Amino acid sequence: MKKRLNGLALVLTFALVQPVLSHEEKPRHGGVVSEAKDLNFELVNQNGNAVIYILDHDQPVDTAKASGKLTVLNGSEKTEADLQPAGENRLTSAGKVSLGKGAKAIASLTLGEMKVSVRFAVK
DSSP states (O other): OOOHHHHHHHHHHHHHHHHHTTHHHOSSSSSSSETTTEEEEEEEEEETEEEOOOOOOOEEEOOOOEEEEEEEEEEEEEEEEEEEOOTTTTTEEEEEEEOOOOEEEEEEETTTEEEEEEEEEEE
C-alpha cells in the first residue's frame, strides 16, 4: 500500500511540474532565449552584430526609448557594446560582437522606467 501511495505521489508531482516546464519560450530568430522580470529576451548573432528581441507574453515590447549595454565573455576575451533601438521590439549592438559557442553575455537594459539585467549562455 505504501509503495502505491509513493508511486501516486511521484506521478502527481510530475503532472504538476510538466506545465511549468512546457512554458519555456522557444527561440524565434535562431538565438538564445532568457527570461527576466516576466519578459522574454532572445539574443541573436546577425552578421556579427548582437540583436536582442523582447517579448511580453508573446507580444512585442516597444523599444523606441530603450537603451542598454551588452557585455560578452568569450573565453578570456571581454567585449562591450552599447545597444540601440532597431525596430519594433529589438535592440542592436553599435559594433561587432563575438557571440561564439560557449560565450556568456549580460545585457543591462533600460526599458522606459524599468531597469533589467538579462544573462545569456550561447550554445
